[in-house]
Amino acid sequence: MSLFLDVVPVSEAIEVVQGIARAPLCEYVALEYALYRALAKDVSADIDIPGFDRSTVDGYAVTAADTTGASEAIPAMLGCLGKVGMGSTDPGAISPGRCRYVPTGGALPRGADAVAMIEHAEVIGDDVLVHRSVAPGENVVFRGEDFRAGQVVLEGGRILSPRDIGVAAAVGAARVSVVIPPVIGIISTGNELVPAAETPGPGEVRDANSYLVGAFVAERGCRPVHFGIIRDERDALGSAVSSALDRCDAVLVSGGSSKDERDNTAAVIADLGEVLVHGIAIAPGKPTIIGTAREKPVIGLPGHPASTFVVLVAIVDYLLAAMRETTVSRRTLRARLTQNVPSTRGREDYIRVRVGDGEATPVFGKSGLLNTLVQSEGLVRIPASSEGLEVGEEVEVILW
């Protein structure tokens, strides 16, 4: 194993993490518990939706031809045969010259092919005067017009949104097959780290990465499991990673801001398995490590939270998506840069920005500052082929 950083492009790192993700396990869950779960199998309509020709307004079901030429001055007069009840199993029928009241969502009587809105009708005893002509199909959703029986309504791999949950209910998918959240072991390493609840002494800092990585993993529909803060010793780190591998589907080791620690993480991965990538052409985040052990992904993240977060967004997101057999879906927006941003060719730079009014303003700051994480709204990626971006240039912002 070489510890020399032979950096690979971001695109290659993404391919590597996608290649080492194993297929997930799946389970059926009741639909009301499926929000944000990754759908494992397509959801299809079991029956035509709607199951019958349905009115979209309160009005009178008619034969459209009966209303041809109807106007305020010369209304069509139709004999009213009564009312269709909501949910009634038989909406009855009409014949030419007749109509029947139908509420919004009610079934069209046989023989009707349109509905005249109540606002355009007038009741005179047993008759209804319709003041406007209606075209065939007007104010009606026909059987199967929304979804046909057997039609795929939601494709596997989709992350279920509230709208998806509603639509799944409509097509009878009261249980859905979803991916079981992959379990992600999280380890922080570094002799300077103390738990968040403690007050750091001289030279010490709190372990923010465990929380940051854990919350990121949870947001991506995985289950974070914490294996604590490990001292920067090869044996200690090795046994922590080994324990985590026993219990988890992947392990994320953060820490190793310093070269010694980076070496340690890489050495531990090499002891247990194989280092596939040691160094990515990305800033911040260059010393990221990608490896496998016992056929499970093991990732070495930078020690500083602000750098770690960029690697989570740029690389780890693809691993977690692949482990759930879904795709990375991001909110992005286009905005104009308010200032020049220099960059180094051959390396993808990720710049934190604030956004507003169509403008993206870089939040510069020393690389070791946490406050840029809460004072920015997203990242702008500067491709490796670029030497920088110019003020006024339109860029894509990855919102976080």
Add this chain to the structure above:
Amino acid sequence: MSLFLDVVPVSEAIEVVQGIARAPLCEYVALEYALYRALAKDVSADIDIPGFDRSTVDGYAVTAADTTGASEAIPAMLGCLGKVGMGSTDPGAISPGRCRYVPTGGALPRGADAVAMIEHAEVIGDDVLVHRSVAPGENVVFRGEDFRAGQVVLEGGRILSPRDIGVAAAVGAARVSVVIPPVIGIISTGNELVPAAETPGPGEVRDANSYLVGAFVAERGCRPVHFGIIRDERDALGSAVSSALDRCDAVLVSGGSSKDERDNTAAVIADLGEVLVHGIAIAPGKPTIIGTAREKPVIGLPGHPASTFVVLVAIVDYLLAAMRETTVSRRTLRARLTQNVPSTRGREDYIRVRVGDGEATPVFGKSGLLNTLVQSEGLVRIPASSEGLEVGEEVEVILW
């Protein structure tokens, strides 16, 4: 109580729902369980962050003045006093003409005011040759430079993101005060409704709204509680709403696509309390009802899921945000319309759109279609003052 629809503008409806939201209860939770919770109290830094002057690189801590004019040709030669260990309680000191190795994240020795990167240094026995000059403060984050002790780091009302969780850990907020999720009672009404798990008979449809509304409420950090499908009878609906009021902080009644049912929901709210708004100048969603009973909000939503969803986004979102003492935060983007969209002055129209490549394409379809919910990516709001939008016009898309 008048059942005549005296519609109010959307802005007024929002003010009404904000006015009837009661202050939430709060609780302390461990930070790792606080993702997406609404922060009830400001989080402040308990100490200066970082707590000491810290190197942002692997390199040699120096007195910057010692490196003035240093170059490849004429390096500065400094005696090396050793190494600062990560997390060591005492980084030692240097004096002019001396340096000390410090890893990324390590504490600066006393007397040092900058760090020369290891890439620009060369070790010769006990000496280090520095090939570039460094400015005072270079590659150093000073004590308190990230956050000052006492400084507010995260403001109350914020919905905690993964980044926020990481930053809270860094400032020692291992427990945070968050809003207890408001409990929202959900009722579907309509004689035509059957549960999602059943196959609808003639004239029947599945209750998609309970699922849609429940998932929306859950996405907004509230706890949905389902009170089932209630027949469209005043007594039955009245007792269901009453039960829900006993157990919940607010009640959402969906259904009432037809005028009779709308009347019923309004009548039940009037029986138990007061109808404040009956009809909103919004399309779809006009027959929405806003009321209170036992000092709790009760909202009547349209019966059709596609209409209900617009009202959830345009109105109910503001209620749920107010109940959590947070603000509605939306992902929006600007895009150009690919076609004309007519609208009616005096009414806010919400148009479903697909977005891509900076363009928003309206997804038209009969109002009763569910498939528009899954085939669109957001809503474009057409203000009440507008008679429509023109092709090529730049619009704001509310992403869902």
